[in-house]
Structure formats: C-alpha cells, structure tokens
Amino acid sequence: MSTPTIPVAGGIEGALDRSHAPAPRGTYLDVVHSWIVTVDHKKIGLMYIGYALIFLIVAGIEAMVIRIQLAVPENHFVTPFTYNRMFTMHGTTMVFLVGMPILFGFGNYLLPLMLGVRDMAFPRLNAFSFWISAFAGILLYFSFIGGLGLTGTGSAPDMAWFAYAPLTERAFSPGHNVDYWAVGLLINGIGSIGTAINILVTVFSMRCKGMTLMRIPLLGWIYATVAFLVLVAIGPLTAAQGMLLIDRYLGGHFFDTQAGGSAILWAHFFWIFGHPEVYVLVLPAFGFANEIIPVFSRKAIFGYAAMVGATVGIAFISTSVWAHHMFTIGMTSFGNTFFTLSTMLVSIPTGIKTFNWLATMWGGKIRLATPMLFSIAFLIQWVVAGLTGILLSIAPFDWQLHNSYFVVAHFHYVLVGGILFMIFAAFYYWYPKMTGRMLSERLGMWHFWLMVIGFHLTFDFMHLPGVLGMPRQIYTYEADRGWGTLNMIVSIGSLVQAIAILIFVYNLVHSYFRGEPAGPDPWDAWTLEWSTPSPPPSYNFAIDPVVASRRPLWDLKHPEDPDSAFE
Amino acid sequence: MSAIPLEHIQDETAWELPSKGLLGMVCLIVAEIAIFTIFVVAYIYYMGRDVQGPTPREVLEIPYVGTVCLLSSSFFIWLAEHAIEQGRMQAFRLWWAVTFVLGAIFLADTSMEWNKLITHDHFTISTNLFGTTYYSLVGLHASHVILGLLMLGLVLLFSFTGQLRPTHSERVQVLALYWHFVDAVWVVVFTLVYIVSRHGGTR
Numbered sequence A: 001m002s003t004p005t006i007p008v009a010g011g012i013e014g015a016l017d018r019s020h021a022p023a024p025r026g027t028y029l030d031v032v033h034s035w036i037v038t039v040d041h042k043k044i045g046l047m048y049i050g051y052a053l054i055f056l057i058v059a060g061i062e063a064m065v066i067r068i069q070l071a072v073p074e075n076h077f078v079t080p081f082t083y084n085r086m087f088t089m090h091g092t093t094m095v096f097l098v099g100m101p102i103l104f105g106f107g108n109y110l111l112p113l114m115l116g117v118r119d120m121a122f123p124r125l126n127a128f129s130f131w132i133s134a135f136a137g138i139l140l141y142f143s144f145i146g147g148l149g150l151t152g153t154g155s156a157p158d159m160a161w162f163a164y165a166p167l168t169e170r171a172f173s174p175g176h177n178v179d180y181w182a183v184g185l186l187i188n189g190i191g192s193i194g195t196a197i198n199i200l201v202t203v204f205s206m207r208c209k210g211m212t213l214m215r216i217p218l219l220g221w222i223y224a225t226v227a228f229l230v231l232v233a234i235g236p237l238t239a240a241q242g243m244l245l246i247d248r249y250l251g252g253h254f255f256d257t258q259a260g261g262s263a264i265l266w267a268h269f270f271w272i273f274g275h276p277e278v279y280v281l282v283l284p285a286f287g288f289a290n291e292i293i294p295v296f297s298r299k300a301i302f303g304y305a306a307m308v309g310a311t312v313g314i315a316f317i318s319t320s321v322w323a324h325h326m327f328t329i330g331m332t333s334f335g336n337t338f339f340t341l342s343t344m345l346v347s348i349p350t351g352i353k354t355f356n357w358l359a360t361m362w363g364g365k366i367r368l369a370t371p372m373l374f375s376i377a378f379l380i381q382w383v384v385a386g387l388t389g390i391l392l393s394i395a396p397f398d399w400q401l402h403n404s405y406f407v408v409a410h411f412h413y414v415l416v417g418g419i420l421f422m423i424f425a426a427f428y429y430w431y432p433k434m435t436g437r438m439l440s441e442r443l444g445m446w447h448f449w450l451m452v453i454g455f456h457l458t459f460d461f462m463h464l465p466g467v468l469g470m471p472r473q474i475y476t477y478e479a480d481r482g483w484g485t486l487n488m489i490v491s492i493g494s495l496v497q498a499i500a501i502l503i504f505v506y507n508l509v510h511s512y513f514r515g516e517p518a519g520p521d522p523w524d525a526w527t528l529e530w531s532t533p534s535p536p537p538s539y540n541f542a543i544d545p546v547v548a549s550r551r552p553l554w555d556l557k558h559p560e561d562p563d564s565a566f567e
Numbered sequence B: 001m002s003a004i005p006l007e008h009i010q011d012e013t014a015w016e017l018p019s020k021g022l023l024g025m026v027c028l029i030v031a032e033i034a035i036f037t038i039f040v041v042a043y044i045y046y047m048g049r050d051v052q053g054p055t056p057r058e059v060l061e062i063p064y065v066g067t068v069c070l071l072s073s074s075f076f077i078w079l080a081e082h083a084i085e086q087g088r089m090q091a092f093r094l095w096w097a098v099t100f101v102l103g104a105i106f107l108a109d110t111s112m113e114w115n116k117l118i119t120h121d122h123f124t125i126s127t128n129l130f131g132t133t134y135y136s137l138v139g140l141h142a143s144h145v146i147l148g149l150l151m152l153g154l155v156l157l158f159s160f161t162g163q164l165r166p167t168h169s170e171r172v173q174v175l176a177l178y179w180h181f182v183d184a185v186w187v188v189v190f191t192l193v194y195i196v197s198r199h200g201g202t203r
Helices: A008-015 A028-036 A041-071 A080-115 A123-142 A177-205 A218-250 A263-295 A304-318 A331-363 A372-395 A395-401 A403-433 A441-467 A482-512 A552-559 B020-046 B064-083 B089-120 B127-160 B165-200
Strands: none
Touching: A028 B089, A041 A123, A041 A482, A080 A123, A080 A218, A080 A263, A080 A403, A080 A441, A080 B020, A123 A177, A123 B089, A177 A218, A177 B020, A218 A263, A218 A304, A218 A482, A218 B127, A263 A304, A263 A331, A263 A372, A263 A403, A263 B020, A304 A331, A304 A441, A304 B089, A331 A372, A372 A395, A372 A403, A403 A441, A403 A482, A441 A482, A482 B089, B020 B127, B064 B089, B089 B127, B089 B165, B127 B165
16 A cells, blocks of 8 residues: 555544634723634533533522521521522522533533543534523523512522422412422523533534544533433423423422322422432543543543443433432332332442442552642542432332432532532533633642532531431521531531632632643643643644544654554 | 554545434434423323223213324325435425325314313313313314414425425424324323223223
C-alpha cells in the first residue's frame, strides 16, 4: 500500500486551532441579544448551568430556612404555612430546576465536543428546550408573588414535592398552589423531553469519523442512557399531572376518592417517574467520575465494556423499583418482596461501577487536585448512601423508618454526597475549558474541606433523629423528645456547607477574571474536548476530527504507544 | 506526529450514522408511549369501579367508520412515502390527500360520537370515573390526530405549491412515522375502550 498510515491523528492535529482570537465584544445589548438568540450548544449549556446555579442558591436559602426552623425545639422562626412551602419548593427546585438543568447543561456543553462534532443534532430544539424550561422555573417561582404576596410567601406549592393525592384535589387545596406546581413541572417536562431527544440523537447520529459505539467517551453512553430514562420517566409525570389538572379544572375523578378514584394510583404514577428520576440525576455524576478518575489516576478506565453494560443495566432495573417508596402504603406481600428484590438488584451494576473506579485508581499515579478530591469523597459517600439504600429496600426495615429523617438523610447522601460532589468535581475539571481560566486551587481546597466537614456534620447526624423517630416534614418538635442536640448539629453542618458553597461561587466569579490562563489542555487529558482552544470557538473543530481509539489525544501525544494499537 | 499506523478504518466511506430525523421521531414516540401507557393503565385500573353509571355498555357504540378510515390511512401514507421516494409527485399528492381525508373522517366520527354522548346521554368527563378515563384517553389520542392532521395538511399545501420535492422524502418519512404511531395507538385504545370495557367490565 502506498500510504501505510492514514492521517488519523493528523485529523486531530488539524483540528487543534490555536489561532483562535476572541471576537470583539459589542455593546452590552449586543451581548445579551447574542445569548438570547443563540443556538450554539456551548452557550445553551452555559445558560443551563447559570440558570441551575441561581436556583441552587435559592433552594439553598430554602434549606437554610428549614434548618433554622428545626435547629431548636418548639421554634417559631417561620409560620407552619411558610415552612410547608419551604420544604416543598426546596425539593421541587433542587430536582427540577437545579439537578436536571445543571446536568443537561454539562451534557449540552460537553457531548458535541467529546463526540467531535460541531453542535447538537437539533440546535433550535435545544434552544427551545432551554427557554421553555427557564419559563417553567420562573412560572413556578412566580407563585411566591401571587395570592398572599411575598410576606405570606404567596401561593407557592405547599404539599411536598411528591404532591400526594387526595391532598392535591380541589376540595383540599382550593388555591392555586397545586396548579403552579403541576403546570410549572408539566412545561418543564416538555423542555426535558426535548433535550433528551436531542442528546440521544446526538450520541447515536452525530459522531465524528472513527468514533464507533464502543469508542464513545463513557460520558456519552451515560447521557444516552439518561436521555432514555428521561423519555420513559417524564412521560408518566406529565400524564399524571395532566390527570391532576383534569381533576382540578374539568371535574374529573382520577384521584377523587369520593367518586371511587384512587390516591394510591397517584403514588404509583408519581414514583414510576420518581425513581428513574433518581438515576437521571445520579448517572451523569457517574459519567463525570468516568472521565475524571482515569485522567487523575493516569490510567485508562478499567472495564469500559462493563461500565457501559452496568449503565444500561441500571437504567433497565431502575424502571422496576418504584414501589419501594410505597412499602407502608399497603401492598401485597408479593409486591413488597418483588420491590425489595428488584431494589437490591440495583446494587449489582452500581457495585460493578464502584469497583471499576477503584480498579482504575489502583496502581495509578494519582494527582490529588480538586476534581480528584471531590471524586474520592464522592466514591466513599456514594457507597455509604448505597448501603443505607439497601437497608431501606428491606420492607420490614422500611416500615420502621419510612418518612423519617433516616430516609431524608439517605437520599441527601445520594443527592449531595454523590451528585453534588461530582458536580463540583465537574466544575473544577471543565471550568478551564469553558472559560479559559483555572479555578483557584487554594479556594478549591477551602471549598472541598468545608464541604466535606459540613456534609458529614449534617447528613451523618441526620440519620440519628430518624432512627429515634423524628418524621420528615414536621414543623417543629417538643423539647423532651431528645432530638434537639442532634438537630442543632445538623443545622450547624448546613451552615458550614453554605459557607463552602459561597466560597465556590466566589471562586467561580473571581477566577473568571483573575484565574490563571488554562491553555487548551490543563489536565493532560485524553478526550476530544481538550483538543480545542479554551474556550472553544463557536464551530468547535476547524477540521472534523477522525479518531482511532477511545483516547484520541493520548494517541496524538504518545505516537509510540497509541491506544489504537490495542483495540 | 501526524502519522500513526492504523489498519482498521481505512475504508473511510463506510462511516454512516442513523438518520437524525427518524431517530428523533422514534425518541419522541417512546416518550409518547410512556404518556399513553399511564392513561391506559388508569383506564384499566378504573374499569368497573364506578359508584354510579353509566357504564361503557350503556352508552358506547363501536365507531366502525372512523376506525376503518384511520387504520387504512396508514396504508395510504405508506403508498405516499413510496411515491415521493421514487419521485412520483402526482401519486404522492393523491395518496397524501387520501390519508388526510381519512384522518379527517376519523376526527369527524369522534366528534359526532362525543356530541351524541354529551347532548343525548348527558355523559361528560365529570359524570363518573368511566367518563373521566374515557374522555381523557380518547381525547389524548384525538389531540394527536389533530396535531397529525395539521402537519399532514401543511405537507399537502407545500406539495401543491411545489416547495415539497422528492429530496424531502426523508422528512416525509419522519412525519409518516408519527402518523403510523397515532394509528397504532388507536388499535390499543379501540380494543380497550370499545371491545374489552364494553364486553368485559361488568362488575
């Protein structure tokens, strides 16, 4: 053959566009206009992330109100009505306006860059999805202004984030609280489904040359799985909210127990959405770990194929575990047994992932930079969260602790200890790519250690009042219950976390202006996004890259030992 | 640095990925199936649980005309897909128009049925559980038919103005896939509402 080599790596080399000069900035209005009309996946991704960060602060303030209220017995910091709104909006906001948008934001930003293409599959659908979700978030928060106005916290939803029937029926919730919740989330769901379609099509129909399915960065597989789960999980929520609105506005009887309707059916429908939703939130965290842990251990990920299998396995199992949220609702013993066993089954694929991460770190040359620190904390906390999850999957154990603070501690261990920690890791890892500047490591260390201390103060100690019988969502408690000290520790811990997050936000702003310039590849990483300048130009790659292995940049940097020789 | 020996992707022309439009539509259909499943489950769960009448047997009549029209429209849209793929625009317009008319007849049939139920039987969405589940399930399907008809109508319009050309056959296929899905859902809804609940749900 005349050319025994083909310009594979050259394709990537050609894509290294280092002559990128930032376009001159227009007036203030020009900049705002360019962001509003943009269909660029990177700008939309950043808007998702910014939107989520704003609501993270808002929901964090709501959490602080809850913790102040519960810090001491018989407290009257806020009224019971306000308190109900606080915990409802805290949960709803964190899941729908923080968790999903921030993960969609990272997905939007990273997927086309990692897959070596110039945009998502449907850029205009992407912009539509973001703006309709943003509208839903604003609509949901407009509820604070409606009705009784700001001081009485308006007509914000106050029936807990799972909105159990028949409390949500017109007879028991006469105002517009439930309507804001149902309509807001229904509209938000349209945006989520749009983004999910976009992600799935991008991963399967928009890969650069040579990127076969088994060469996609694991984050791509994770996001494809997440998108599939969004499709099958948001649909039931949308349907159930449609039914609720039919009940409330057209006089239907879906959840009207007086006319033979069933409140339990709502619980089933909600959790058919609700449990896959947990995996929608946690799988991207796994995806970040899949990218960060290998780079900071200087080893390729251990067991790529097993990781893909475990990801898809989690998705399938997670659709058949929903009723473990409903053990006390009165199911048959067959139902209880089935959902206990199916829930325990989840621990097999998640266990595979955990051991693969450990095996990736094993013998590696570990660099303890902030992204890796957060990843290691995530690993430990995730295992603990999984263990309490297995405890709660046992129906008789759950009968004891259902709706207690033990459950609250368990799922916050997942959501904060698992997901939020990995989101922080992702920020430290990809912020240089997004802005062109490094986040300050010194502030990052403060953030990390305060976060770890605050997290463990809060959520380790939160298990105990639960075991002692403290139910979730209560307004206050008597002094002689013996929960006072523990709740005070929990509240102090939450204050420490709040300080840590403020340091993080300060770091984001400070480093944007004063951070060290990052260069295209500050972490010496392997996936395609690091072959572009930081921040990448709007077209991503000057020349479409061609890849020959899972780690194209490794091949480029180490032509003497390319991955492609082993695949 | 630019030369790494690689053997296995020399055949560069073989890089083909699935169609974006079709895959996107399949994803949308998956989400729609999830929504319909929940409404179907609610219908089945509440079958025969009413505390007051009327029952499906008392008020429902089998919509033969609408069903035959809707299901056969899938065949005609398939003919239209083939016609545009082979560039026969005249045939495409004919089959596409037939599809549109059949869909419209189905919708008219449903609206006459609802008219009869509401004005003659005084049976509405708030009458009982059967009313709630019936109107929401059939109505959800009918709203998809309306959306489908709007899009079919647009394509028909474009085909007459000449803006639709054989190069757009893949986009037409995407829309046709949606229409096939609407038809397939009717098979489930029809069987459940007009066959099973009319003949089975006597508790």
